[in-house]
């Protein structure tokens with residue numbers, strides 16, 4: 001450690017003898033800290049006393065002084081204690097806790113989730129369009145239907161490359177619960193024509209304007225397009241029994257209800273548009289077991305998907321707690337028959 005200069009040594013003795021000004025004390029502090037020389041707590045105590053004499057209401061200084069006294073094992077005067085408490089309360093009231101929580105959320109990332117989930121989610125990234133929050137909701141929903149022994153198969157409408165159902169399959173294989181059938185409904189030819197007025201995204205963009213340039217037919221496009229062969233190959237990598245994988249190709253408006261299972265434990269709707277979501281709710285929600293889980297991927301993102309769900313809920317006076325997974329995804333447990 002570097003040694004003090006003669007002048008600094010004199011400044012220290014003036015500080016400890018109570019003969020220093022605040023300016024001198026701070027200059028000494030800055031000089032030593034700047035050269036990486038530790039500034040002992042006993043010296044800091046004196047500098048802080050000079051600061052407090054100058055401005056007795058500086059909350060951060062009072063708190064530091066209290067901390068230093070406590071670290072030195074010295075009693076904290078009652079006046080300092082009460083002013084520190086008042087400052088802490090004021091600064092807590094003055095904090096934007098919602099902004100702080102949003103920052104904590106970002107800083108935390110996925111570190112509050114199970115490591116098996118994090119590993120799985122990382123592997124699924126190229127195969128799904130959903131967010132980590134929606135992947136996690138699905139992960140927990142699968143654990144839930146298994147733990148609660150909810151009868152029925154697992155259905156996803158709108159699978160793209162199959163990532164969400166791959167996550168389901170991987171988890172079930174890991175849990176050694178592979179008796180349910182998994183149903184994957186899709187055109188396997190991309191998104192079909194959206195409704196010109198109903199299918200609008202959260203920012204007001206009409207889906208039709210995004211769909212037209214990618215159109216390949218009235219019921220197909222290059223938007224969210226993955227072939228059945230590709231999705232089947234992806235699903236087979238999970239090790240789930242192939243005989244329990246059902247790939248149903250075509251518009252859900254044509255394939256549902258005929259090709260859908262009679263009882264569903266977990267229903268994930270992700271076909272984006274009003275018409276298909278309405279059709280799925282109408283025909284599949286009644287097949288969802290009591291205490292089964294419903295996940296709507298696009299409730300926040302696309303107005304049509306939201307409208308289809310809201311209409312169905314209102315028409316059937318359904319008690320449905322649509323929990324917000326993230327800005328778009330919603331999840332509910334079915335507690336009453338439609």
Ligand SMILES: C[S@@+](CC[C@H](N)C(=O)[O-])C[C@H]1O[C@@H](n2cnc3c(N)ncnc32)[C@H](O)[C@@H]1O
Pocket residue numbers: 127128129130157158159160161162163164165185186187188189190191192223224225226250251252253270271272273276
């Ligand atoms: C956003 S993607 C699905 C994303 C997927 N769930 C994931 O985890 O990444 C929407 C899918 O819905 C399919 N789709 C949309 N409307 C459909 C309809 N009426 N019938 C069948 N499939 C449809 C599209 O082909 C596309 O694969």
